[in-house]
Amino acid sequence: MDAKRLVKAMSEFLAAQQALSFSYDATLEVVTPEDQILGLASSGKVVVNRPDKIHATRAGGFADVVMSFDGKTLTILGKNLNQYTQVEIPGSIDHLVDVLRDKYGRPLPAADLLLSNSYDVLMEGVEDIKDLGSGVIGGVECDSLAFRSNEVDWQIWIAHGDKPYPCRYVITSKRVPNGPSYSIQFSDWKTGNAVTAAGFAFKNTSKASKIKIEELKGTGDLPEHFTTGEKK
Secondary structure (H helix, E strand, C coil): CHHHHHHHHHHHHHHHCCEEEEEEEEEEEEECCCCCEEEEEEEEEEEEECCCEEEEEEEECCCEEEEEECCCEEEEEECCCCEEEEEECCCCHHHHHHHHHHCCCCCCCCHHHHCCCHHHHHHCCCCEEEEEEEEEECCEEEEEEEEECCCEEEEEEEECCCCCCEEEEEEEECCCCCCCEEEEEEEEEEEHHHCCCCCCCCCCCCCCEECCHHHCCCCCCCCCCCCCCCCC
16 A cells, blocks of 8 residues: 555655654643643654664753663753753663653653654554545645554654655544544754764763652653543
8 A cells, every 4th residue: 555655665764864863843632631632832853873872852831851862871851950860771772762661651752753663663553544645744745644553543744755754743542532642743854964963972061960760850741730540
């Protein structure tokens, strides 16, 4: 199917880039006990140097976070708190993504798309595929594709041409009533020599205090005053 071919081409293009960077704007939706859907907006930049280095920033209304990984040590700096934590997670970016999500509950922005086998991960459990034709994101003409699995619906817009990078990616949960979504829109994609070099090793220039990862509050996707679960 053409939609699968387009996603595979995107996956292979991203995986083939030794160095890449992009800026993003993301919206995480949450559903209140009163069934109101609220959107929490943030933006940032990600720099990747395969196979094992990544630098990511995320600024929202309640958090200003810098995450850096040099192939051995992950550092998360809460700039708004002037506190940081470090965890030894030696290995590839793929391994880092898994550990952050599964062990620490801290998914990286658009992590699925950065994996070396992103096509396999994206297509897992897909039951329905729709090719919606062309769309335009940020002035760029894209292929608009929609997919359904048992747990999520997701949609992706992939740029036309010989650089099929993703322009927007939206994941909607089917396990939560009212289907809250996470959407991320990309801009300023750069690859190869055009990527501005990032410092992947942490330098504590702000004299931040070091704490344990479980003590680092105010750096997650939700504000601290948000509670998950049932209504109190």
